[in-house]
Amino acid sequence: MNEQQRKQMSQIRTEKPADVKSDQDNLKRIKNKTSDEFMQYFQTNYQPPSLRDAKKRGKEDVKVHYDFSIPEDLSNLGQGKKYMIRTYGCQMNEHDTEVMAGMLEDMGYQATTETREADIILLNTCAIRENAENKVFGEIGHLKPLKMENPDLILGVCGCMSQEESVVNRILKKHPFMDLIFGTHNIHRLPHLIKDAMFSKEMVVEVWSKEGDIIENLPRSRKGKIKAWVNIMYGCDKFCTYCIVPYTRGKERSRRPEDIIQEVRHLAAQGYKEITLLGQNVNAYGKDFEDIDYGLGELMNEIHKIDIPRVRFTTSHPRDFDDRLIEVLGQGGNLLDHIHLPVQSGSSSILKIMARKYTRESYLELVRKIREAMPEATLTTDIIVGFPNETEEQFQETLTLMEEVGFESAYTFIYSPREGTPAARMKDNVPMEVKKERLQRLNAIVNRQSKEAMEKYEGAIVDVLVEGESKKNPEVLAGYTKRNKLVNFRAPKSTIGEIVKVKITKAKTWSLDGELVEEAAEVKR
Structure with missing residues (x-):
C-alpha cells in the first residue's frame, strides 16, 4: 500500500477481549468497557466514511491495477480450514462474494454451509433497506454463542453496511466479539485483513472513505x-x-x-x-x-x-x-x-x-x-x-x-x-x-x-436454460426462458446446463409448468 492509499484509508485496530475464552460475565465486563472508554477513543481517532462529503467528491483519476496476487506467506493460511460467506442484497453483493470466495480458496480455505464447521464467517451486507440491516444484526447476535464456544473463529462484517458510520459505531459498541469490519472499496485487501484478525488480539476495522481503484485479475469462485x-x-x-x-x-x-x-x-x-x-x-x-x-x-x-x-x-x-x-x-x-x-x-x-x-x-x-x-x-x-x-x-x-x-x-x-x-x-x-x-x-x-x-405461453414451445433441480421437488428440473420466465419440467439430469425445448402445459402467476420436447417447428421465447 502506498502513502497516498494510506491517507485515503480510515483504519483502526480496536482492542479485542484478551479473555474472550472466559465466561459471559467477563464478556459483559469487556463490552461495558468498550462502550465507555473505547467509544471515546474511537470517536476521537477514527474518521468514518463521510456521507456529507460524498456528494462533493471530485473526479480524481481512478487507476487500474493488473498486479493483484496473494503473498506467499498468506497463500497457505487457510489450509485445513473452512469458510462461510452469507450474502445479503443485490447481484453486486453476490459478485463481491464470488471474489472473496476466490481469494479465500486461493489461501487454502474450503467452503462450507455449516456454521459450526466454519473457521471464518463473513456477512456480506446490504444497506439499501432497513429490513436488510435488521437481518444482519439479528445474525450477528446468533453468531455470538459460536464465538464464545470457539474463540479462534473469525467473524467479519463487510459490504455496504460497513460503509455507514452508524453501523460501524453500533458494532463496536454492542458487538465487541466481532473480529473484522471492512468496506466495499478494499475487498482486495481481504487476505491481509484475515491475517491481522487471526494473529492480533485486536478487532480490525478498515473502511476506505475514498473509492478504491479498479483491481483486475482478482480470483473468483463462481x-x-x-x-x-x-x-x-x-x-x-x-x-x-x-x-x-x-x-x-x-x-x-x-x-x-x-x-x-x-x-x-x-x-x-x-x-x-x-x-x-x-x-x-x-x-x-x-x-x-x-x-x-x-x-x-x-x-x-x-x-x-x-x-x-x-x-x-x-x-x-x-x-x-x-x-x-x-x-x-x-x-x-x-x-x-x-x-x-x-x-x-x-x-x-x-x-x-x-x-x-x-x-x-x-x-x-x-x-x-x-x-x-x-x-x-x-x-x-x-x-x-x-x-x-x-x-x-x-x-x-x-x-x-x-x-x-x-x-x-x-x-x-x-x-x-x-x-x-x-x-x-x-x-x-x-x-x-x-x-x-x-x-x-x-x-x-x-x-x-x-x-x-x-x-400467453400455454401451448407454446420455449427455449429453457436448465439450471438444476426445482427447489420444491428434486425430481423436477427448473430453468429460465430468454425472457426470464421460470419453467419447471421433468427431464434427465443430463440436461442441466443445456438449453432445451419445453412445451408449456400450465401457466401460474410466477412460473410455468412444461414437458420436454425433442423438436419444434416454432419456438416462442
Whole structure:
C-alpha cells in the first residue's frame, strides 16, 4: 500500500477481549468497557466514511491495477480450514462474494454451509433497506454463542453496511466479539485483513472513505458453470434522494472494455451459457472515460459477436438508457430483450422529489422506443410506495403507469428512510396503514399482469436454460426462458446446463409448468 492509499484509508485496530475464552460475565465486563472508554477513543481517532462529503467528491483519476496476487506467506493460511460467506442484497453483493470466495480458496480455505464447521464467517451486507440491516444484526447476535464456544473463529462484517458510520459505531459498541469490519472499496485487501484478525488480539476495522481503484485479475469462485455475473462498472452518481448506494459504493468507475471483453470470451470458452453485465447504474457505463467515446451500446455490440448464447444486463437507470443501446439491443441474437427498468413512481411530482431526473412522460417515451425496436420485449420494474408527501392521486398515477406499460413483473417496496440520505430528512407523512393498503393494491395489479403474461405461453414451445433441480421437488428440473420466465419440467439430469425445448402445459402467476420436447417447428421465447 502506498502513502497516498494510506491517507485515503480510515483504519483502526480496536482492542479485542484478551479473555474472550472466559465466561459471559467477563464478556459483559469487556463490552461495558468498550462502550465507555473505547467509544471515546474511537470517536476521537477514527474518521468514518463521510456521507456529507460524498456528494462533493471530485473526479480524481481512478487507476487500474493488473498486479493483484496473494503473498506467499498468506497463500497457505487457510489450509485445513473452512469458510462461510452469507450474502445479503443485490447481484453486486453476490459478485463481491464470488471474489472473496476466490481469494479465500486461493489461501487454502474450503467452503462450507455449516456454521459450526466454519473457521471464518463473513456477512456480506446490504444497506439499501432497513429490513436488510435488521437481518444482519439479528445474525450477528446468533453468531455470538459460536464465538464464545470457539474463540479462534473469525467473524467479519463487510459490504455496504460497513460503509455507514452508524453501523460501524453500533458494532463496536454492542458487538465487541466481532473480529473484522471492512468496506466495499478494499475487498482486495481481504487476505491481509484475515491475517491481522487471526494473529492480533485486536478487532480490525478498515473502511476506505475514498473509492478504491479498479483491481483486475482478482480470483473468483463462481457458482456453477452455467450463468455468470460480469461486473462492468462500480458506483453511482445519480444521488436519488432515497438511496444510500452512491455513499456506500462511491462514484461511477468503469472497467476498461478490453478487460470486460476478455473476461466474457474466457467465460464463453469455459462453456457458460449466460452472462449478466452488472453495475449499480449499468447504463452509465463508459461515461467516465476521458480518452474514448465508448458506452454500454458499444460494449454490447462487441459482446454480441462473442459465441455465448445469452447476454443480459442490470440494473438500468431510465435517464441513461440511450438510443445507441436500444439500436444495438434491437439486433437480437444473444442480446436478450428482457429489460429491467426501475421507474420507482408513476408521478412526475414524486419523481422530482426523488431526484430521478426524468418524468412520467419521458419514461413512457423511452418505453415506446424500446417497444419499437423490440416489439416482444419483456419489461419489469421497481416501485416504491408511500414516499414522503405521496398523495392518493399521485399513487393512482403509479397504478395507471403499471398498466399502461404492461410490466410483466415488479419488485415493490414500502418506503423506509435510510440514514444520511436527503429523503431521511423529509417528514415521513404517509401513515404506515396507508402505505400497506397501497402496496396491496399495487401488488394486485402486478400479480394480475404477471398471470396474464404467463397465460400467453400455454401451448407454446420455449427455449429453457436448465439450471438444476426445482427447489420444491428434486425430481423436477427448473430453468429460465430468454425472457426470464421460470419453467419447471421433468427431464434427465443430463440436461442441466443445456438449453432445451419445453412445451408449456400450465401457466401460474410466477412460473410455468412444461414437458420436454425433442423438436419444434416454432419456438416462442
